[in-house]
Amino acid sequence: MQDSGPPRTRVTYSCFEDWRLDPEWASYTLGVFVCHSCSGLHRNIAQISKVKSLLLDPWSSSELEFIDSVGNNAAKAKYEKLVPAFFYQPTYKDCLLLRDQWIRAKYERKEFMCVERQEAYSSGYREGFLWKRGRDNGQYLSRKFILSEREGVLKYFNKHDAREPKAIMKIDSVNATFQPAKIGTPHGLQITYLKDNSTRNIFVYHEDGKEMVDWFNGIRAAKLHYLQVAFPVSPNSELLPKLTRNYLMEGYMEKTGPKHTEGFKKRWFTMDDRRLMYFKDPLDAYARGEVFIGNKENSYTVLPGLPPNIQGYHWQFGITIVTPDRKFLFACETEQDQKDWITAFQIVINRPMLPQEYSVEALFKRKP
Numbered sequence: 398m399q400d401s402g403p404p405r406t407r408v409t410y411s412c413f414e415d416w417r418l419d420p421e422w423a424s425y426t427l428g429v430f431v432c433h434s435c436s437g438l439h440r441n442i443a444q445i446s447k448v449k450s451l452l453l454d455p456w457s458s459s460e461l462e463f464i465d466s467v468g469n470n471a472a473k474a475k476y477e478k479l480v481p482a483f484f485y486q487p488t489y490k491d492c493l494l495l496r497d498q499w500i501r502a503k504y505e506r507k508e509f510m511c512v513e514r515q516e517a518y519s520s521g522y523r524e525g526f527l528w529k530r531g532r533d534n535g536q537y538l539s540r541k542f543i544l545s546e547r548e549g550v551l552k553y554f555n556k557h558d559a560r561e562p563k564a565i566m567k568i569d570s571v572n573a574t575f576q577p578a579k580i581g582t583p584h585g586l587q588i589t590y591l592k593d594n595s596t597r598n599i600f601v602y603h604e605d606g607k608e609m610v611d612w613f614n615g616i617r618a619a620k621l622h623y624l625q626v627a628f629p630v631s632p633n634s635e636l637l638p639k640l641t642r643n644y645l646m647e648g649y650m651e652k653t654g655p656k657h658t659e660g661f662k663k664r665w666f667t668m669d670d671r672r673l674m675y676f677k678d679p680l681d682a683y684a685r686g687e688v689f690i691g692n693k694e695n696s697y698t699v700l701p702g703l704p705p706n707i708q709g710y711h712w713q714f715g716i717t718i719v720t721p722d723r724k725f726l727f728a729c730e731t732e733q734d735q736k737d738w739i740t741a742f743q744i745v746i747n748r749p750m751l752p753q754e755y756s757v758e759a760l761f762k763r764k765p
Contacts, residue, residue, distance in 0.1 A: 424448050425460040427504060428467025434489055438497050442505045476503045479512055481519055482633050483617040483640060492575045494583055498610040518614040521546035521622070525608070529553065530580075530600040532682040537602070544612070546619040551588070553599075564597075566590035568623050572669070573616050573641050576600075579679050584609040588616075589669070594760045596674055598682050617641055644669050646741035647679075651712050651728040660709035661728055668741050671754060673718075688718070688725055689761040690745045691754075696721045699742040701735065703728070718742060722762070 422436035423429065424446040431439060431448065439446040449456065480486070487495040508514040517523075523544040528537040541554045543562075551571055552562035570591040577583045580600050586609055588599040603609045617640040624636045646668040651661035652675060664675040664685065671691070674684035691697040696719070703715035703726055712728040714735035729735040750758075 421451050422448050423451055423464055425456075425464055427472060428464045429469045429472045430464075432489075434496070435500065438500045439504075441497060442501060445504050475510070476507070477509050479515075480509045481515060481614075481618065482637060483621040484518075484614050485617060485641070492577050492583075494577065494606050495575060495610065498606055501607070517611040519618050521619065523612065523615045525603075525612070526557075527553075527601040527603050527609075527612070530680060535680070540601075542601075542612070544615050544619060546622050549619070549623055551590075551616065551619075564599075566597075568616070568619050569627070571616060571620065573613050574643050575613070579647075586613060594757075596669070596672065596684055596687065598680075600680055613641070642670065645744065646738060648734060648738075649730065650675075650716075650734075650738065651710050653707075653709060653726050655723060657704075657707060657724075657726060661711065661726075666727075666738075668738075668745070671745055671750075671757070687761070688720075689758050690718070690742065691720070691758055692748060692750050693746050695750065695758075697746050699739055699746060701739060716742075 420430040420432050422431045422433060424431060424439055426445065426447045427439075430451075436448045439448050449460075485495065487499050489496075502508045506514060512519075523542075525542060526539050527542050529540040530537050539557075540563075541557055541559075542551065543553075544551045546568075549568045551566045551568060553564055554561075555563040566588070567590065572589045574587050575585065576587045577585050579585070580587065580602065582602045584602045584604070584606055586601050588601060589596050590599075591597070603612070620640045621633075621636060624631070624639060625633075628636065644667050646666075648666060649663055650666050651663050653659055653661045664677060665679040665681075667674045667676070667684075668690075671689055673688040673690055675686055676684055698719045700717040700719065701715070703710070703717060704724070707715075707726060710728040712730045714729040714732050716727045716729065716735060716738055718725040718727070727738070729738060
């Protein structure tokens with residue numbers, strides 16, 4: 398017997414969509430309500446999760462009774478019982494790979510019901526091969542990577558049998574963020590680290606999505622351990638936001654030089670915490686320049702528009718960043734780009750500076 402009406406159980410649900418929106422789908426084999434975005438990902442594990450629309454599909458009495466007996470709170474208690482603190486739990490804003498692997502980890506592999514299933518990213522040591530983009534030729538070549546929590550480093554080797562690594566990245570300065578659109582592959586990961594107080598970019602991927610997400614969470618696990626040792630009295634709530642970070646803003650703007658007399662040039666900009674970096678190409682290994690963005694109490698401001706008598710720009714929507722030492726002039730292609738960049742700059746400028754950020758600012762001022 399079929400019931401044409403949808404399930405009427407109302408529960409608090411955990412999903413990638415905005416929590417204020419009502420879910421319009423449900424998995425009648427797991428007993429959970431999901432959003433439209435999640436419903437498509439649940440279909441990837443159809444042997445475990447079968448979904449129906451709450452509004453369009455018919456529901457049998459047994460299906461209604463089952464979903465009423467489970468619900469999202471009970472499912473969360475079961476399938477997310479042992480999620481490690483460092484494990485990245487994606488939101489609806491994150492890339493498809495992170496969202497897909499989160500669902501697979503919970504329901505398909507049941508990683509958070511048994512700690513032994515978390516060995517791949519929680520052991521403190523990881524070794525494997527990733528496709529890495531060459532700094533000069535842009536070709537992706539297989540490189541051996543080693544993540545060692547004990548040594549506090551991530552390193553890679555140019556040859557599989559090489560004894561000495563090509564680069565050693567101290568885990569305290571390493572960041573990792575998925576960049577599928579920029580890198581051009583669904584599994585593309587951008588790894589950055591500081592080298593002589595300048596940012597170095599590495600672009601990698603692996604054909605296996607789980608492998609790539611395991612590396613990502615392995616980096617987060619190693620960094621959390623480092624921070625727990627470095628700041629033993631700090632609670633995890635303060636340390637977790639420091640494990641990895643997505644960029645506050647990225648995109649093209651035009652810029653001019655320090656004397657404001659040379660022509661504006663189109664560059665790719667990345668706002669990474671308080672570092673504004675610009676590149677000739679989005680996949681460059683090193684930035685052409687970096688600007689430290691402090692806070693308003695230390696005379697940093699952002700203004701719409703450009704000073705009068707400035708010439709050489711093609712895009713009409715200007716931005717002026719005022720620092721204690723000089724003004725930086727940029728031009729955006731659209732008014733919306735201008736608004737988005739100004740919002741990003743204001744977020745940083747309005748945020749109080751941490752003690753360690755004053756040290757970073759001092760290093761920037763000593764740069765030639």
